[in-house]
Amino acid sequence: MNANPKLADLAPAFDVERIRADFPILSQRVHGKPFVFLDSAASAQKPRAVIGAMSHAMETQYANVHRGLHWMSERTSDAYENVRDQVAALLHAESREEIVFTRNSTEAINLVAHSYGRGILKPGQAVLITEMEHHANIVPWQMLRDSHGIELRVAGITDSGELDLASFASLLEDGRVGLAAVTHMSNVLGTYNPIARVAALAHAAGAQLLVDGSQAVVHRTVDVQALGADFYVFTGHKLYGPTGVGVLWARRALLDAMPPFMGGGDMIASVSFERSIWASGPTKFEAGTPAIIEVIGLGAAIDYVSAIGFDAIAAHEAALTGHALSRLSAVDGLRIVGQAKDRGGVISFTLEGAHAHDVATLLDRNGIAVRAGRHCADPLMARMGVTSTARASFGIYTTHAEIDVLADTLVRVRSFFQ
Amino acid sequence: MSQSHSFDDVRDLYQNIILDRARNPRHMHRMEPFDACAAGENPLCGDQVEVRVRFAAGTTVAEAAFEARGCAISMASADLMAEVVRGRDAAAMRSLAADFAELARNGVSGSADPAISTLQPLSGVSEYRSRVKCATLPWSALIAALDGAKESSHD
Numbered sequence A: 001m002n003a004n005p006k007l008a009d010l011a012p013a014f015d016v017e018r019i020r021a022d023f024p025i026l027s028q029r030v031h032g033k034p035f036v037f038l039d040s041a042a043s044a045q046k047p048r049a050v051i052g053a054m055s056h057a058m059e060t061q062y063a064n065v066h067r068g069l070h071w072m073s074e075r076t077s078d079a080y081e082n083v084r085d086q087v088a089a090l091l092h093a094e095s096r097e098e099i100v101f102t103r104n105s106t107e108a109i110n111l112v113a114h115s116y117g118r119g120i121l122k123p124g125q126a127v128l129i130t131e132m133e134h135h136a137n138i139v140p141w142q143m144l145r146d147s148h149g150i151e152l153r154v155a156g157i158t159d160s161g162e163l164d165l166a167s168f169a170s171l172l173e174d175g176r177v178g179l180a181a182v183t184h185m186s187n188v189l190g191t192y193n194p195i196a197r198v199a200a201l202a203h204a205a206g207a208q209l210l211v212d213g214s215q216a217v218v219h220r221t222v223d224v225q226a227l228g229a230d231f232y233v234f235t236g237h238k239l240y241g242p243t244g245v246g247v248l249w250a251r252r253a254l255l256d257a258m259p260p261f262m263g264g265g266d267m268i269a270s271v272s273f274e275r276s277i278w279a280s281g282p283t284k285f286e287a288g289t290p291a292i293i294e295v296i297g298l299g300a301a302i303d304y305v306s307a308i309g310f311d312a313i314a315a316h317e318a319a320l321t322g323h324a325l326s327r328l329s330a331v332d333g334l335r336i337v338g339q340a341k342d343r344g345g346v347i348s349f350t351l352e353g354a355h356a357h358d359v360a361t362l363l364d365r366n367g368i369a370v371r372a373g374r375h376c377a378d379p380l381m382a383r384m385g386v387t388s389t390a391r392a393s394f395g396i397y398t399t400h401a402e403i404d405v406l407a408d409t410l411v412r413v414r415s416f417f418q
Numbered sequence B: 001m002s003q004s005h006s007f008d009d010v011r012d013l014y015q016n017i018i019l020d021r022a023r024n025p026r027h028m029h030r031m032e033p034f035d036a037c038a039a040g041e042n043p044l045c046g047d048q049v050e051v052r053v054r055f056a057a058g059t060t061v062a063e064a065a066f067e068a069r070g071c072a073i074s075m076a077s078a079d080l081m082a083e084v085v086r087g088r089d090a091a092a093m094r095s096l097a098a099d100f101a102e103l104a105r106n107g108v109s110g111s112a113d114p115a116i117s118t119l120q121p122l123s124g125v126s127e128y129r130s131r132v133k134c135a136t137l138p139w140s141a142l143i144a145a146l147d148g149a150k151e152s153s154h155d
Helices: A005-010 A016-021 A048-060 A073-091 A105-119 A138-147 A165-172 A195-204 A252-257 A280-286 A292-308 A310-329 A356-365 A377-382 A400-416 B016-023 B073-085 B089-107 B115-127 B127-145
Strands: A099-102 A126-130 A151-155 A178-184 A209-211 A232-233 A246-250 A269-270 A276-278 A332-336 A346-351 A372-373 A388-395 B036-042 B048-056 B060-067 B149-151
Touching: A048 A292, A048 A388, A073 A099, A073 A138, A073 A246, A073 A292, A099 A105, A099 A280, A105 A138, A105 A178, A105 A209, A105 A232, A105 A246, A105 A310, A126 A138, A126 A165, A138 A151, A151 A165, A178 A195, A195 A209, A246 A252, A252 A280, A292 A310, A310 A332, A310 A346, A310 A400, A346 A356, A346 A400, A356 A372, A356 A388, A356 A400, A356 B127, B016 B073, B016 B115, B036 B127, B048 B073, B048 B127, B060 B073, B060 B127, B073 B115, B073 B127, B089 B115, B089 B127, B115 B127
Parallel strands: A126 A151, A126 A178, A178 A209, A209 A232, B036 B149
Antiparallel strands: A099 A246, A232 A246, A269 A276, A332 A346, A346 A388, A372 A388, B036 B048, B048 B060
């Protein structure tokens, strides 16, 4: 049964069973039941292509990058730098020189908060975030506020979980906002924010825009130039890649103007005890030996999703989301938190009479993995009037049948606690 | 609970007494007056509990009560705790809290304290590592109340 056959028809080549066969972990059983993994928004599973690329690199082609004069180091540097081109293509960046490898999205945002925040923003200026941000896009700005005299402003959201653009615009009005930092897709509500409009508002008020793409980059084509973003961050492990590698994209002029984040090897052109000269381009922000193997794994993940194609991925997930919304909203006592019109495959819900943790435990005993709690978004939970929710989130390997298992099991969970 | 739920394998965790206490707690109310009080919170899940204690003489409990927003395990644990601490002094409550923590972590306790048999239905959490804290949260709040803290930071 398909709630949205039109969208599914757009992806005739999308074979979810073939994709599932690429993910070894999906054949595991949990508590004796088939493993139904609905927690991809926390971290996605890894295809054999990623696992294999990382092993292959370590077995056949590994040395430190950017410093060896020997063949193996040069080959490894090539493999590492090749991923910079892949990321630039994934994000439709103007240049590979705009891609900085970090440890994850959190580190990428902290990099901007330290370097752009302390180096470019001036005390008295403001940073504007929204009520639907993950802690990773709140706490670094609070730290900047407290250390650097930057005001922190928070734009509201509507009861349906959409960004309140009027609130956002009004907080830009006095022209003191130097940077807005907004999620592309909420990790709790599934809401996509209208980034192009957000960027236009920010730029009209003289502010730059950082976009947290941790969730969105997994599901849709991202074109940072079309979006009008100035900074875009994402993490590898949600994109079917390994942990330990993330990306900061920033416009070249911004990267050039920003002071380094961390000091050390690799980020310098020359060092003496009197002074050091920073390296140019993204290298300036990549101090120390980077996550070489993980970057290579990220490259394999980008190859993998690109081969499937984001049009097909987006169509598959839109169909899944439509199916899930219709199945879940039919469960008696279930309330979906977040009703945005433009939304993706991240669905938070509460179940009357059952706490989210009890729901998660019972689902787990039926082999179904969901997240329960506050999802690293305490202020958003307060705004939505909930203390905790259960969250089901989908990936390229999620099937309609798995959503049916979830919905059927939730009916039984509900009656268990009644 | 009927077979049709086929959640038989979670019955060790959700015994009938747990479900009953979570649905109909006997000691969940805003008790006035009180002599000691502390709040506890599990930041991972957002569970919150506030424990209030009224002493009869010294630190011997005349009555304990709680207010909470939490899962079935934390609610039932708070309710059973309020029951078994009645008539105990601070030292006896601390000792029982330690015995209960052992029960929650290991599923068994070597304690000869008769209250442990009342708390025994919560021993099932030992099989669910992520849920042990749900059971011990109210006890952490109780100890914080005895220590005179306003809020307990749950370990």
